[in-house]
Amino acid sequence: MRAVGLFVFLYTFKLVIGKQEGFIVGGDYVHTIAKFPHVAFLTLYKVDSYDEYICGSSILNQWILITAAHCLDDVTKASAFVGNVNRQIGKLHRIASYKQHEKWDTYKVNHDIALCRLKEMLRLGHTVKRVLMVKSPPKTGVADLAGWGATEENDYTDTIQLKHTRQKLWNNNQCRKVFSRVPEGTICGGETRARGNYASKGDSGSGLLVDNKIIVGLVSFKDPSVSRSLVIYTDVPYFYNWVMHSARQLRCY
Template identity: 40%
Template structure:
């Protein structure tokens, strides 16, 4: 019997704008000074961001720690997130739960995960190949507030894209939003990012934001999707170099990893 999976690469007329961002509930994920919540953003409606996933993570790293990352719905049983969200976890002692369909953090329908895969070339020091897939135990039920993203090998890197999440709304007071917030990002290709930040960024990345932006992602946005034309995911929130800019975020370039996503999402789904 042929294993059938939704065509995650086809562009559809799906109403989608952004992604949920990592919301560090208890501990930050890595030793890097990562950030990822929407500061200065505005409240988002889940029907405008139906691909958004609040990914609850409980893992053992010598002790049990809990936190959350953003993710996006790739197909009926796979969600897409950042590798650094899971790299320190021990696979046999990790519990993952994906919450979809609600603008409230941890609200909506929940789905337990039974497997995940980090990119083989993920480098925790360089934060390169920062992409991962999480397989859910049962298929997601789609509806008005629950939709998947579309991916393209050659996406439209528009001047502006959008990102959304449940992270800090004020990095100084560490106020964290319990509701989904969104922000607009000015997108730049890797060569332009290198010039703007005056530093080399990893292969397979793009960046978004501006040095003087009042609305940007900050601590807690990791794993969330950067969306173009409302339904095409072009990036995954990865990290920021605070020595260069507090508002410019480095995103994993999803198109760069198109073949990896296509091959591994299909094999993971067909193992169900």
């Protein structure tokens, strides 16, 4: 499997009012952010571009968000919106700096993890909460994903409301039977032939959670030649030490 044939979930749109990316294909609408208070919607601007890109992220603590490294390639300006299922009226927080993994490889799509530091501290509460990150998460066969990615991949139907789906988790042996190459530090989630209920463009960096609070994955990429609904996620517990060290570094800047 070559990286050039992969489908990463970053999405760009022109700055036209109302014309933005949608969210998870299939799945269910989220009507209260209290069900997923950890989510943060990212808007990103890149070097020499007037286009706006979007990604998902999760609140790691009052200062730090966790997302996919590919979301932040060549980014010069970024903002996060929290506290509402409607991304247009979530509370705006500017991103002061970010750190991609030092071994992030855009061709091999491995080490796809990054942290963002906010300019101002988040006020945690009923609608804004942090995720838990542990080295050894509970063993389970399913996890939850919430995001604002595309609702339909043929015409990329757009919306502003958060959506949610459940993902079947695969072990590494099962995953390698489907994909010829599975990058180090990743996990598989979803179904091989699902008609809906999977991540799409705009969902990059969105957190995959177990027990609705423990983050185990970040939306990274998929290979449409194999399956449009089976997604490769960055394995967050695998990068536990890097996240802890890098978060401390960002807090000191």
